[in-house]
Amino acid sequence: MQYNVAQLIKEGIGASRHYDIVGDLYDIDENNPGPVHIEGEVRLLRTIEGILAVGSAQMTLAFECRRCLEVASAEMAYEFEEEYVPSIDVETGVKLPIGEDYGPEVVIDEHHILDLTEVLRQYAVTATADLNLCRPGCKGLCPECGVNRNIETCTCDLSRVDPRFAALAKLLDHDADGN
Ligand SMILES: [Zn+2]
Ligand SMILES: [Zn+2]
Numbered sequence: 001m002q003y004n005v006a007q008l009i010k011e012g013i014g015a016s017r018h019y020d021i022v023g024d025l026y027d028i029d030e031n032n033p034g035p036v037h038i039e040g041e042v043r044l045l046r047t048i049e050g051i052l053a054v055g056s057a058q059m060t061l062a063f064e065c066r067r068c069l070e071v072a073s074a075e076m077a078y079e080f081e082e083e084y085v086p087s088i089d090v091e092t093g094v095k096l097p098i099g100e101d102y103g104p105e106v107v108i109d110e111h112h113i114l115d116l117t118e119v120l121r122q123y124a125v126t127a128t129a130d131l132n133l134c135r136p137g138c139k140g141l142c143p144e145c146g147v148n149r150n151i152e153t154c155t156c157d158l159s160r161v162d163p164r165f166a167a168l169a170k171l172l173d174h175d176a177d178g179n
Contacts, residue, residue, distance in 0.1 A: 001038075001120065006112035008046055009090045015046040021057055021116065028124045031062040031071060038120060049099070050085035050108065057120055063131035067140030068148050076127045082119045084108050 001023040008017055019042050026034030040057030058077040065072050084106045089096055098107055105118035139149035144156035 001116040003044065003114045003116075004112055005044060005051055005084075005108060005114045006090050008044060008051065009086060009108075009112065011046060013046050013048060017044045018042070019044070021055065021120070023117070025059065025117070025121050025124055028061065028121060029128055031064060032124075032128070036061065036124070038124075042116065044114065047083060050083055051114060052081065052083045053114070053116060053119070054081045055079070055116075057123070059124065061124065061128055061131060063128060065134035065138055066132050067138045068134060068150055069141065070134055070148065070150075072134035074131055076124070076131070078123050078127050080119060080123045082106055084114050086112070088112075 021040040024035035038059040042055030045052045056079045061076050062073045085102050086108045088110045108114045147154045
């Protein structure tokens with residue numbers, strides 16, 4: 001997921017390249033220490049400041065189901081767009097100042113290598129926030145005995161409302177009347 005962009009930078013504004021993305025990501029989160037295989041495509045476009053990387057990628061991510069807490073996995077796809085800037089002038093070899101808006105993950109190194117890895121990892125971290133349930137309509141854990149209700153059936157009576165919630169419900173009711 002590293003691309004030598006020396007030639008592309010020399011070609012000037014508007015020049016572009018298209019590449020396949022194939023690689024592995026690491027340290028996305030505790031459920032995805034890696035390697036997580038990733039595939040996609042990217043278009044590298046020469047801009048005034050540097051190179052705009054626009055693309056899409058997909059991978060399978062593991063996550064903890066928010067209802068039953070079992071680890072499940074799902075295919076995730078995302079699109080990304082990030083501008084990279086050179087750290088060195090490709091013609092003269094002179095070091096270039098990096099603008100404040102650019103983090104270390106979008107700096108093209110002194111060998112003119114543009115590395116997508118960290119940007120793709122950060123997008124993957126964000127993508128994990130969209131992972132919720134292990135299956136549609138996951139039944140979750142029984143609040144009384146804790147069994148996974150997708151796997152086991154328990155005999156707990158869940159019609160009984162927690163007294164703390166009952167008190168809260170009464171307060172809310174009262175509020176509604178007041179308005
Ligand atoms: Zn679940
Ligand atoms: Zn139960």
